[in-house]
Amino acid sequence: MARQARQRVPEGPAPDPAVQKLRIRYTKRGRLRFTSSRDFQRALERALRRADVPMAFSAGFHPHPKISYANAAATGTASEAEYVEISVTRRVDPESVRVALDEALPDGIDIEEVVEAAPGALADRLEASAWHLEFQGVDSTTLTDAVERLLALERADVTRMTKSGPRTFDVRGAVVSTSVTAPAEGEALSTGAASLVASGGDCAILRMVVRHTTPAVRPDDILTALREIADLQPPRPPLVTRLAQGPLDTASARVADPLAADENAAGTEHGAAPSANRAQL
Secondary structure, eight states: OOOOOOOOOOSSOOOOOOOEEEEEEEEEOGGGGGOOHHHHHHHHHHHHHHTTOOBOBOOSSSOOBOEEEESOOOTTOEEEEEEEEEEESSOOOHHHHHHHHHHHSOTTEEEEEEEEOOSSOGGGGOOEEEEEEEEETOOHHHHHHHHHHHHTOSOOEEEEEETTEEEEEESGGGEEEEEEEOOOTTOOOSSSHHHHHHTTOOEEEEEEEEEOOSSOOOHHHHHHHHHHHHOOOOSSOOEEEEEEEEOEETTTTEEOOTTHHHHHHHHHHTTOOOOOOOOOO
């Protein structure tokens, strides 16, 4: 009879258990919008070590910090609302973690909020995103016409190349609301389009709320649909910024703050009045 193989067991003590979970909102601004998801993961892990955050680790031969990333924006996209979740082995003050991490990360990746996690999965609260797209060299009338032609359709299929090959899917169904405007005088834009406006150049802004679907409908997919349906071809790619992501209020087409439920739960636990949502569009 064949001798049964012995199961390998990692040497040393088991890792300390996680006793607290924190949810973090951070931004990608300026040149840091070009960081990839992997670049950010490396930067965050270094920052957690520098900030001496008592991270919980997985068991096994190759332990890694317990960090969960949720729906990160694509490389090249700026964002005011990116989220990550970490687990720690001793209870910490969320605001102290926010300050320490913010100091340890490079300018442009800013830690805006840290809260103790309430029960439930963070990913389940990220139902939609609010987007801001700046089109230099496109006037608002042209952009409005293109968007209206898209909205008039019941379905708008685009094809995107994925790791498993080309995939075709509908983008129209994911679009909850849109608005097209010209920049207001003195409005601070992230592209330098304010100088274009001052010199009489064209610039249009598209704001839209897009429901999170499977596969995810990205701003680039909607731009592909606008090009195919309305021949919208801006002279340069628009700068895309995610303004918010979180629960979707379908009645008002607003995206709420996904961390508000965590703050409310923490406040109730400690006998405080629940706080109001702070990030709505």
